[in-house]
Amino acid sequence: MAVAARRERERTARREAILDAAQELVAAQGYHGMRMDSVAEAVELSKGTLYLYFENKDALCAAVATRLLDTLIPFMESALENTSTGLDAVHKLFQKYSDFTQENPHHFRFALAWLSEGERMDDSTEAFQIYRGRVGDMLSLVVASLKRGQADGSIRADVDPLPQALQLWTSFLGVVMVGLNREAMAQRVPVPMDFEQLVPLHLDAMVRALSSEGAS
Amino acid sequence: MAVAARRERERTARREAILDAAQELVAAQGYHGMRMDSVAEAVELSKGTLYLYFENKDALCAAVATRLLDTLIPFMESALENTSTGLDAVHKLFQKYSDFTQENPHHFRFALAWLSEGERMDDSTEAFQIYRGRVGDMLSLVVASLKRGQADGSIRADVDPLPQALQLWTSFLGVVMVGLNREAMAQRVPVPMDFEQLVPLHLDAMVRALSSEGAS
DNA sequence: TCGATAACTGACTACCAGTCAGTCACTGAC
DNA sequence: GTCAGTGACTGACTGGTAGTCAGTTATCGA
Numbered sequence: 486m487a488v489a490a491r492r493e494r495e496r497t498a499r500r501e502a503i504l505d506a507a508q509e510l511v512a513a514q515g516y517h518g519m520r521m522d523s524v525a526e527a528v529e530l531s532k533g534t535l536y537l538y539f540e541n542k543d544a545l546c547a548a549v550a551t552r553l554l555d556t557l558i559p560f561m562e563s564a565l566e567n568t569s570t571g572l573d574a575v576h577k578l579f580q581k582y583s584d585f586t587q588e589n590p591h592h593f594r595f596a597l598a599w600l601s602e603g604e605r606m607d608d609s610t611e612a613f614q615i616y617r618g619r620v621g622d623m624l625s626l627v628v629a630s631l632k633r634g635q636a637d638g639s640i641r642a643d644v645d646p647l648p649q650a651l652q653l654w655t656s657f658l659g660v661v662m663v664g665l666n667r668e669a670m671a672q673r674v675p676v677p678m679d680f681e682q683l684v685p686l687h688l689d690a691m692v693r694a695l696s697s698e699g700a701s
Numbered sequence: 702m703a704v705a706a707r708r709e710r711e712r713t714a715r716r717e718a719i720l721d722a723a724q725e726l727v728a729a730q731g732y733h734g735m736r737m738d739s740v741a742e743a744v745e746l747s748k749g750t751l752y753l754y755f756e757n758k759d760a761l762c763a764a765v766a767t768r769l770l771d772t773l774i775p776f777m778e779s780a781l782e783n784t785s786t787g788l789d790a791v792h793k794l795f796q797k798y799s800d801f802t803q804e805n806p807h808h809f810r811f812a813l814a815w816l817s818e819g820e821r822m823d824d825s826t827e828a829f830q831i832y833r834g835r836v837g838d839m840l841s842l843v844v845a846s847l848k849r850g851q852a853d854g855s856i857r858a859d860v861d862p863l864p865q866a867l868q869l870w871t872s873f874l875g876v877v878m879v880g881l882n883r884e885a886m887a888q889r890v891p892v893p894m895d896f897e898q899l900v901p902l903h904l905d906a907m908v909r910a911l912s913s914e915g916a917s
Numbered sequence: 918t919c920g921a922t923a924a925c926t927g928a929c930t931a932c933c934a935g936t937c938a939g940t941c942a943c944t945g946a947c
Numbered sequence: 948g949t950c951a952g953t954g955a956c957t958g959a960c961t962g963g964t965a966g967t968c969a970g971t972t973a974t975c976g977a
Contacts (some may be wrong), residue, residue, distance in 0.1 A: 492923080499924095521965065531926045533967075542965065600876050601813045651894055652876065652902045659875020660868065662816060678867055686868045690910035704944070708954080715955095737934060747957045749936075758934065 500538050502528050508549045511591040515652040516546060516598050540610045546595050547612040553592040557585050561626055576692050578626055579657055582685045585662050596620075597662055617697020624650050634695070641697045653691060660687040716754050719745050722764045727807040732762060732814050760828040762811050769808040772833035773801050777842055787850020792908050794842055795873055799900045802877050812836075813878055840866050850911070857913045869907060870880065876903040 506527035510519040521542055525532040539545040564577040586593040599606055607613075627650040633641030658682055667680035722743035726735040737758055741748040755761040780793040801811040815822055823829075843866040850856030876899055883896035 496924095520963095531930055532965085533927070536966070537924075600882065601810065648894060648898050648902055651879075652899055652906060654905075655875045655879040655899065656872035656903055657875065659871045659873065659878065662875065663867075663871040666816065678864060682864050683871065684867055686864055687872055688871075690868060690907065694906035694909040712955090736932095748934085749958070750956055752935070753955070 496538075499528075499530075502529075503535060503538055503545070504549055504552060506609075507545050508552070511546065511549060511595065512589075515591060516595045519546075521545075523598065539612065544610040544612040545605045547608070547610065547616045549597075550592055550595050551612070551616045551619055553589055554616070554623065557582070558619065558622055558626070560585060561623065565626075565630070570637050570639035571632070572639035572692060572695055574630035574633060575627065575640075575653070575695065576688055578630060579653065579688055579691070582657065583661060584680055586665060590665050593661065593665060597658065600657050600658070624654060625654060630696075638697055640695050647673075649695075656691070657687065660684055714753075715744075715746075719746075719751060719761070719770060720765055721752055723761050724768070724807075727762065727765060727811065728805075731807060732811045735762075737761075755828070757823055758822045758828045760826040763815075763826065763828040766808050766811050767832045767835055769805055769883050770832070770839065772837055773798070773805075773808075774835065774842070775879045776801060777839065781842075781846070786855035787846050787848070787909055788855035790846035790849060790907060791843065791856075791869070791911065792904055794846060795869065795904055795907070798835050798873065799877060799880075799904075802881060809877065809881060813874065816874070821845075840870060843869060847911075852915055856911050860911065865911070873903065873906070876900055 503524065507519065507524050509525065510523050514520075514523075519542075521532055521535055524545070525535055535545070539548065561578050561581045564581040565574055568574040568577055599608065608617075628646045631640060631644060631646040631649055635642055635644065635646070664680050665682045667683075719740065723735065723740050726739055726743065730736075730739075735758075737748055740761070751761070753762065777797045778793050780797040781790055781834055784790040784793055809889055815824065824833075844862045847856060847860060847862040847865055851858055851860065851862070880899045882898050
């Protein structure tokens with residue numbers, strides 16, 4: 486009996502070790518650059534063993550991303566303290582989100598890959614269901630702040646919180662996607678541009694769009 | 702002499718045939734799903750021959766995307782007719798862009814792949830330089846309309862046209878990225894949502910943010 | 918002591934972008 | 948007419964990577 490418990494602990498520890506290695510490699514090489522062989526080597530296991538812990542590469546990455554979202558969500562929640570209005574809260578939530586993507590660009594790239602080329606990613610695994618749930622939790626923070634803003638009058642009354650939260654999130658994704666690759670983007674986009682400005686500019690636009698002041 | 706001219710014509714025709722095949726396959730299978738072997742088979746050439754016309758897969762895809770942008774730009778320009786104000790023009794430009802992505806989702810996926818995982822894409826080829834130029838032309842339309850809007854008073858005077866055009870474009874990319882995969886997204890994003898609403902909602906937010914009415 | 922079980926291994930398959938030595942067909946000079 | 952030169956084309960091959968699976972090893976309980 487105690488044996489089973491110990492085995493369970495060992496299994497969990499090994500799983501965490503794999504996640505640590507995968508996370509580090511994704512951080513260094515990006516989602517596509519991360520190789521299952523490299524993960525195996527890093528944890529001193531054979532590649533086959535990885536597949537005893539994760540169904541496939543995508544599931545492993547989803548598990549890494551889930552662990553990161555477990556950090557992001559409390560981080561975003563901390564932004565809600567000392568907010569004067571719901572509108573202010575929305576602004577600060579996304580500010581935190583932006584900070585997080587700067588610290589964890591690899592996580593963001595994974596999320597993007599999932600959203601943009603999802604057809605090629607196997608999201609039928611349990612790991613993905615859990616990940617999906619976390620994304621929902623994150624979006625709920627935005628929805629709640631939008632409602633709060635409508636209650637305190639800082640956000641237009643005709644805003645529909647759920648669709649608007651998705652609009653905020655998805656548009657933000659696009660901006661951060663480009664801002665994240667700003668070094669490469671400077672050569673890539675054929676216009677002179679300081680990409681540092683982009684996120685603040687977008688947040689400002691979002692606040693203006695939501696604000697009850699000057700509403701039609 | 703005439704031989705050289707004929708050879709040149711034949712070469713161009715073959716190049717176009719390859720582009721046609723590649724475009725169709727990218728449309729059907731997506732950027733990642735398109736196989737160089739499939740393109741070769743479709744044009745009844747060996748794979749090696751493709752590499753006499755295009756440096757690599759990415760360059761071929763960039764050439765496909767360039768051809769599509771050659772269609773998009775006049776299409777967007779046509780939106781400028783019968784626009785009452787610069788603000789209205791910006792709105793209609795993006796509306797056309799949205800329409801185009803619905804018709805040519807594959808092109809958009811390629812652009813996304815380029816922007817989001819650009820490190821892994823070889824964008825040093827000539828085909829990419831040309832593509833970059835087209836993206837710049839497209840953005841110029843937005844910049845010009847923003848300036849027009851400031852001149853006619855429909856857009857806030859404190860908007861900096863070039864950064865704002867990038868903010869509009871990049872945020873739009875995020876929204877369209879999600880909207881494009883709305884079938885998959887319905888299961889993927891853990892909230893009930895009619896993704897058809899998303900683009901109009903975003904355009905509305907952008908117009909509100911740019912509008913000189915109610916400006917602080 | 919030994920059969921059962923879980924954990925692990927690594928050589929293997931399948932797949933795909935890109936390469937290159939060699940073939941083929943046409944051309945123009947002689 | 949011949950034949951060397953040239954450009955177009957070929958397809959078997961390389962290299963790299965995700966995922967598989969038959970077999971090995973270690974540990975456990977009876």
